[in-house]
Amino acid sequence: MASVSFTSPDGSVLTLEAANGEKLMKVAKQNGVPGIVGACGGNLQCATCHVIVPSEHLAKLAPPAADEQLKLAETAYPREENSRLSCQIIVSDALEGLSVVVAPYQR
Amino acid sequence: MKLQSIAIIGGGHAGDELIGLLREQDFKGDITLFDASTLGPYERPPLSKGFLQGDISKDSLSTRSPAFYDRVGVQLRRGVTVELVEVSEQGVRIIPNQGPALEFDAVVVATGMAPRQLAVPGSTASGIHYLQSLEDAVILRDALLDAASVVVLGGGFIGSESASSINQRGLNVTLIESGSRLMKRAVSEAVSHVFQRQHEAAGVRLMLNSGLVSVSSEDGRVVGVQTIDGENIQADLIVASIGVRPRTEFLDQTGIVLQNGFVVVDEEGRSSHPRVFAAGDVALFPNPRGVGEPTPIPSVDNASWSANIVVRGLLGTSVPEKRSAPTFWTKQYGLEVQIAGLIEPRDHSVIRGNEQGSSFSVMHYFSGKLVAIEAVAAQRDYQAGAKAISEGYTIPPEVAVSSDVDLSDLVFSTSQGRRSEG
Numbered sequence: 001m002a003s004v005s006f007t008s009p010d011g012s013v014l015t016l017e018a019a020n021g022e023k024l025m026k027v028a029k030q031n032g033v034p035g036i037v038g039a040c041g042g043n044l045q046c047a048t049c050h051v052i053v054p055s056e057h058l059a060k061l062a063p064p065a066a067d068e069q070l071k072l073a074e075t076a077y078p079r080e081e082n083s084r085l086s087c088q089i090i091v092s093d094a095l096e097g098l099s100v101v102v103a104p105y106q107r
Numbered sequence: 108m109k110l111q112s113i114a115i116i117g118g119g120h121a122g123d124e125l126i127g128l129l130r131e132q133d134f135k136g137d138i139t140l141f142d143a144s145t146l147g148p149y150e151r152p153p154l155s156k157g158f159l160q161g162d163i164s165k166d167s168l169s170t171r172s173p174a175f176y177d178r179v180g181v182q183l184r185r186g187v188t189v190e191l192v193e194v195s196e197q198g199v200r201i202i203p204n205q206g207p208a209l210e211f212d213a214v215v216v217a218t219g220m221a222p223r224q225l226a227v228p229g230s231t232a233s234g235i236h237y238l239q240s241l242e243d244a245v246i247l248r249d250a251l252l253d254a255a256s257v258v259v260l261g262g263g264f265i266g267s268e269s270a271s272s273i274n275q276r277g278l279n280v281t282l283i284e285s286g287s288r289l290m291k292r293a294v295s296e297a298v299s300h301v302f303q304r305q306h307e308a309a310g311v312r313l314m315l316n317s318g319l320v321s322v323s324s325e326d327g328r329v330v331g332v333q334t335i336d337g338e339n340i341q342a343d344l345i346v347a348s349i350g351v352r353p354r355t356e357f358l359d360q361t362g363i364v365l366q367n368g369f370v371v372v373d374e375e376g377r378s379s380h381p382r383v384f385a386a387g388d389v390a391l392f393p394n395p396r397g398v399g400e401p402t403p404i405p406s407v408d409n410a411s412w413s414a415n416i417v418v419r420g421l422l423g424t425s426v427p428e429k430r431s432a433p434t435f436w437t438k439q440y441g442l443e444v445q446i447a448g449l450i451e452p453r454d455h456s457v458i459r460g461n462e463q464g465s466s467f468s469v470m471h472y473f474s475g476k477l478v479a480i481e482a483v484a485a486q487r488d489y490q491a492g493a494k495a496i497s498e499g500y501t502i503p504p505e506v507a508v509s510s511d512v513d514l515s516d517l518v519f520s521t522s523q524g525r526r527s528e529g
Contacts (some may be wrong), residue, residue: 010131030169031174032130032178034127037129039408039412040408040434040436044502045445048409048411070486070487
């Protein structure tokens with residue numbers, strides 16, 4: 001279990017309790033976090049669950065795998081250094097207190 | 108037109124997406140969702156893949172938490188079918204199969220598709236399954252527990268995926284397709300062939316250019332089929348994936364323009380009646396290529412895109428954005444093809460890589476312009492192609508076929524360059 005905050009393009013902030021083992025994108029979709037599209041259902045097909053992780057939170061996450069890196073090149077909003085696809089972030093206790101910013105647009 | 112109330116008919120990927128998007132776009136009026144299913148929104152693509160194979164549980168398919176609906180505020184009418192819609196200049200009246208008729212300022216039709224029913228002699232036997240909804244998938248998956256031999260009818264995406272999933276459960280599968288190759292309408296020949304080889308290597312019996320004469324049964328239960336080739340094939344159950352039709356009968360009396368049951372809509376998802384919109388599989392948008400006939404685009408990607416467009420149309424918030432290439436994918440026996448753009452028979456195509464192998468791409472051109480890519484286990488090609496198509500950048504055919512060129516490096520350096528120039 002981890003408490004994770006999403007800051008959306010409309011300025012709204014949602015803090016959600018996420019169960020271990022879930023994809024962060026799925027948690028966001030299930031709770032309707034504005035700005036997360038997740039069109040492919042988390043299959044690394046669409047690059048529409050783009051989030052940006054503030055530097056001070058990066059240590060909570062494992063670095064992106066090669067296929068996520070590749071997919072990040074395809075985001076509609078140009079990727080930033082700390083960009084991630086939230087479907088590739090798996091919730092664990094280590095994420096407690098994580099805060100991410102939803103990319104300004106996804107497609 | 109300032110809207111106070113909006114009804115959404117259909118709670119699939121498009122209908123459910125609309126709820127959140129309307130609130131994101133600051134719609135403060137009433138939203139009512141009519142959904143024939145009681146199972147709530149769920150991911151549809153895994154039904155014929157991981158769910159049927161037994162790798163994914165029913166609960167994990169759910170796409171929304173109850174807290175979401177409480178927070179956004181929506182009237183949920185699940186398990187309710189809309190029988191009739193009446194339209195006037197003032198509003199839309201919805202007559203459901205239970206409860207009172209209700210009035211709305213606007214309605215979005217997102218009812219999706221219904222499977223075409225098998226109609227050969229013997230088709231009333233039990234043991235004939237369709238695979239369109241989670242309800243269907245649960246029943247089919249349970250029935251597979253007692254089956255040894257399965258006939259899958261129809262080699263489109265759903266039939267071909269089902270044959271793969273059922274084969275992977277260790278059952279004996281015969282896949283019968285009326286056309287000359289699998290997934291003929293969706294993919295090119297080289298891609299059909301690589302998947303056909305996968306089926307055959309896994310032990311599925313493929314019967315192309317074939318079809319059923321009748322279904323045979325004992326005590327009302329399916330025991331086999333007779334094919335037009337004169338063969339009798341034993342089967343404990345049949346999965347019929349022989350086509351779909353839009354669920355739009357309730358619009359027949361409205362005078363709204365339909366084409367083969369699809370709701371014809373403009374660039375903002377508006378039908379021929381200004382208060383009626385359509386999203387998802389039932390919506391027939393102008394051809395995304397800008398030329399040619401409108402074409403149905405049955406995919407989750409399109410459901411999500413069209414929901415986004417319809418919200419803009421409903422609320423008049425802003426002009427529709429440039430459309431990124433529609434995308435499709437299928438995975439069978441662990442082999443994946445990713446498709447971006449619409450493939451049309453008149454396109455010129457070239458193949459990158461070895462089509463006899465299990466990783467290659469087919470690039471499609473119309474009037475010299477790259478319009479679609481099919482990438483078989485070729486992630487970098489796919490990403491490059493999808494990006495190029497969406498941005499209107501053409502990778503010339505002679506470059507595309509060169510194994511010396513990394514398409515990703517080519518496209519992404521070009522678009523980065525453009526961005527910094529712009």
